Amino acid sequence: MSTTLTAVAAYLPETEFTLEEAAEVLGLSDQELKRYRRFFGLDRVRWAPQARQADLLVEALRRLPDLDAHRSRIRYAVHARTIEPTGPYAAQPLHEALAAVGLGHVQAFAISQHACASGLLSVDLAGRLLTADGDPDALVLVLTGEKTYPHVARFMPAAMVMGESSAACLVGLDGARDRVLAYTTRTFGEFHAITARSGPLAAQFEQMYIPALADLITDTVAAAAAGLTLADLRLVLPHNVNRISWTRLGRLLDLPLDRLMLDNIARTGHCFCADPFINYVRALELGLLRPGDHYLMASVGLGATFSAMLLRH
Known part of the structure; x- marks a missing residue:
């Protein structure tokens, strides 16, 4: 039986912060600020200063259709x-959020x-749970999104x-x-200790990052039983880390930029595990996916x- 996304919803906080305002909170230098805007394609970020973790989950839940x-x-x-x-x-934000919408x-x-690839892992795990349970009508709810506490966010790569x-x-x-047609995941454990903004290990990771991601995407498409190729992909829904890495990956794979859903990089920032699902909702809003189209979600997590x-829409 095929794992299927029955419904997807996204919550983008109304409060926008410019990159300059975010730089003050995160302690970015003027040089870093220029690099983020010019090369990484970042412009704004959505934060909900008054919201707690449970609140972010509730807002997404309330937007789920039906x-x-x-x-x-x-x-x-x-x-x-x-x-x-x-x-x-x-203090259990997940249980609190579920109780708030009658799912306690x-x-x-x-x-x-x-890490940030746990969202895709959860979809795969959900399919395995449902298959093991044997109830064809059952559903699993996957929630993504976290608070960006400054003392934690500063430890993310620059x-x-x-x-x-x-x-x-x-x-x-x-x-x-x-429907999910294929799921591939690879962990390169030698980079488990990357938390700093520079250093030999970070430099090695930067060198292998795009080729490794390109190989993974190619192998995932090839793993589908339908005999698909990269040319059959209507869209790639990425994690919203930065624009330059996806532009380079598109060139390496000979994927036109209009097949990479990069709109949200400038408007939301990188939202932990939520990015591919936020990008999916955005793609539907823009009418970029038609019935039968093949698309690919991709994420990379620290580790x-x-x-x-x-997937096939």
Whole structure:
């Protein structure tokens, strides 16, 4: 049975911060600011200063179409995270968010093993859970999006600004649209210690990053039983780290830039595991996906885990 995206919704906070305003919060130098704008293609970031973690998840949940109709079918809820959850035992943002929308009875847990690629891992895991349960009508709720606490965000590599947009995705089996055709993930454990902004290890990672991602995307498309090639991809929905790396990857794979969904890089920043799903919603808003189109979601998480998922709309 095929894993299917039954519904996807995204929440973008109304409050926008310019790159200059974000630089003050994150302690970026003038030189870094210029590099972020000129080379990385960043311009603004969405933050919700008054919102808590649970609030971000609730906002995404409330945007899911027909949530009331699906509520009785949801068996599991997974919060795909980049950073492992911390805090008092009694403070459980995931459970709080689920209770707020009448899903407090659902078995819920978080995963962060693939860092920013945990969202795609969660979709794959959801399909495995549903297949094992044997109920063809059951659903799994995948939630993505986190708070960008400055003392944490400053430890991200200097190629992004973290945003607080979130997404919610209902995963089912054998739906009519958005079927998963292939999922590939690779972890390059030698880069597990990258947290600094420079150094030999970071330089090695930068050199291998684009070729490794290109190989992963090529292999994922080739893994589909339909005999697809890169030319059959209507869209690539990336993680919103920066524009320059995706531009270079497009050249390497001979993919036209209009097949790379890069609009949100400038307007949302990198939103942890939520990026591919936010980009999916944006693609639908712009009418870029038609029934039968093939598209690919891609994410890379610190660790370093590279993941790609091929789907048919």
